[in-house]
Each structure stands twice: as structure tokens, then as C-alpha cells.
Amino acid sequence: MDPDFVERRRIGLENFLLRIASHPILCNWKETVNETGFQLKADSRLKALNATFRVKNPDKRFTDLKHYSDELQSVISHLLRVRARVADRLYGVYKVHGNYGRVFSEWSAIEKEMGDGLQSAGHHMDVYASSIDDILEDEEHYADQLKEYLFYAEALRAVCRKHELMQYDLEMAAQDLASKKQQCEELATGTVRTFSLKGMTTKLFGQETPEQREARIKVLEEQINEGEQQLKSKNLEGREFVKNAWADIERFKEQKNRDLKEALISYAVMQISMCKKGIQVWTNAKECFSKM
Numbered sequence: 001m002d003p004d005f006v007e008r009r010r011i012g013l014e015n016f017l018l019r020i021a022s023h024p025i026l027c028n029w030k031e032t033v034n035e036t037g038f039q040l041k042a043d044s045r046l047k048a049l050n051a052t053f054r055v056k057n058p059d060k061r062f063t064d065l066k067h068y069s070d071e072l073q074s075v076i077s078h079l080l081r082v083r084a085r086v087a088d089r090l091y092g093v094y095k096v097h098g099n100y101g102r103v104f105s106e107w108s109a110i111e112k113e114m115g116d117g118l119q120s121a122g123h124h125m126d127v128y129a130s131s132i133d134d135i136l137e138d139e140e141h142y143a144d145q146l147k148e149y150l151f152y153a154e155a156l157r158a159v160c161r162k163h164e165l166m167q168y169d170l171e172m173a174a175q176d177l178a179s180k181k182q183q184c185e186e187l188a189t190g191t192v193r194t195f196s197l198k199g200m201t202t203k204l205f206g207q208e209t210p211e212q213r214e215a216r217i218k219v220l221e222e223q224i225n226e227g228e229q230q231l232k233s234k235n236l237e238g239r240e241f242v243k244n245a246w247a248d249i250e251r252f253k254e255q256k257n258r259d260l261k262e263a264l265i266s267y268a269v270m271q272i273s274m275c276k277k278g279i280q281v282w283t284n285a286k287e288c289f290s291k292m
Contacts, residue, residue, distance in 0.1 A: 055167045059242070062163045065249065069156035076146050087139045094132035097281070101125030117292035121285040128281040138270050145263040149256065159245050166241060170234045177227040184220040187213055
């Protein structure tokens with residue numbers, strides 16, 4: 001393999017890793033997820049809800065971002081497949097020009113008046129065909145630029161899943177707190193719903209003593225205080241996550257626009273250059289044929 005090509009690939013990989021390392025969320029994403037047990041909680045809850053995990057009040061911004069990241073990855077995947085097909089056909093075109101060069105050179109050996117022209121035309125074809133390695137390197141470089149954004153799209157989805165889980169935890173905490181408050185109120189007023197488990201127990205085993213009720217109220221009040229603190233903490237954590245994540249997402253959008261614009265322009269310039277080389281080689285061949 002060409003040492004220059006290997007070096008360029010190594011530099012490209014280093015640049016990608018450096019950009020990931022400078023990313024304020026992605027650089028610590030794996031460690032953060034492992035520390036919080038996010039993956040285990042997500043897996044268990046997704047299974048428990050039959051893979052229909054949904055929050056009641058999703059943030060529309062993150063919902064839209066999730067859809068966008070799916071569409072972005074789909075578009076780039078299709079673009080990479082089309083590029084691969086074009087590159088395969090381009091490789092075939094260059095190989096065919098190599099065959100032209102061989103045939104013209106062989107033909108020149110049996111011709112006297114036409115020999116020099118055929119040999120010159122064959123030389124132009126050979127030079128054109130030999131440039132395929134450089135072209136394929138440029139093609140791979142372009143593909144690598146696009147593949148980066150397949151990974152970035154996946155990172156965006158991971159951020160959306162993280163927010164979705166945080167919102168789900170918040171809603172579950174609020175629901176649990178409301179339930180405990182209702183239980184405490186029922187105990188304090190002596191009104192217990194007849195269809196509840198507590199109401200059924202009361203019917204079967206009789207009323208509990210005032211001391212037992214007071215003890216239960218005290219436990220519930222402690223749980224309510226703890227739940228309120230947890231809910232407050234989860235609200236603060238969620239707002240901080242949204243603030244930091246959205247600022248970074250805006251930065252990503254700006255970087256993405258610059259990177260993809262540059263990649264597409266570079267690819268267009270490369271295609272124009274290849275077409276010009278193709279035109280030039282046949283223009284040179286035409287001049288060779290004219291001199292025969």
C-alpha cells in the first residue's frame with residue numbers, strides 16, 4: 001500500500017478523534033453513561049414497556065431533533081451507496097482506458113505510417129489509466145468525511161434518548177409523589193377509596209388504630225419530603241441538561257453545515273477535474289490520430 005495514502009488516512013483518523021475529544025458531551029459520554037447506569041435502566045424499561053417507551057410530555061425540540069438525526073443518517077447512507085456505485089463504474093472506465101493503451105501500443109508495432117500516432121495515443125491512455133489510484137484515494141477521503149456524520153447522527157440520537165429517559169424519570173417521580181400525597185390526605189381525613197387496596201384491607205381486617213395511622217402518616221410525610229427534594233433535583237438536572245445539550249447542538253449544526261458544504265464542493269471539483277482529464281486525453285488522442 002502507498003505509504004503516503006496510509007499517512008493521510010492516519011492523519012484523518014487523528015483529526016476525527018481530536019474533534020471527538022474536544023466535543024463537550026461526546027468526550028465523556030461513555031463514562032457518564034456507565035456511571036449513571038443509564039444503559040441498564042433504559043434496557044429494562046424499554047423491555048417492560050414492550051419497546052413502546054414514550055413520555056407523556058416530550059420536548060418537541062428533542063423529538064424533532066431525533067427525527068432529523070434519523071433522516072440525516074438515512075440521506076448520508078444513501079449518498080454513500082450512490083458514491084460507491086459511481087466509484088466502481090469509474091474504476092471500470094479507467095481500466096478500459098488502460099486496455100485502449102495496450103491495444104494502441106500493440107497495433108502501433110505492425111504499422112509503419114500510423115505507428116507513431118497509435119503509440120502516442122496509447123501512451124496518453126496509459127497515463128490516464130494509471131491515475132486511478134489517486135482518484136480512488138480522493139474518493140475514499142470524501143467518503144470518510146461523510147461517514148463522520150453517520151457517527152454524529154448517532155450521537156444526536158443518544159442525546160435525545162438520554163433526555164427522553166430523564167423526562168420519563170421526572171414524570172414517574174411526579175406521579176409517585178402525587179400518589180403519596182393522596183394517600184397521606186386520605187389517612188389524615190379518614191377517607192379511603194373503597195376500590196383501593198387499602199379500602200379492601202380495611203373491609204377485611206377492620207380499621208387500624210390511631211397510633212398505626214399516625215405512624216403511617218409520619219412515614220408518608222417523610223417520603224413526601226424526600227420525593228419533593230428528588231423531584232426538585234430532577235427538574236434542575238433536566239433544565240441543566242437541556243441548556244448544555246442545546247448549546248452544543250447549535251454548535252454541531254454550524255460545524256455540520258461548514259463540513260458538509262466543504263465536502264460536497266470538494267467532490268464536485270474532483271468530478272469536474274476527472275471529466276476535464278477525460279476530455280483532455282481524448283483531445284490528445286484525436287491530435288495523434290490526425291497526424292497519422
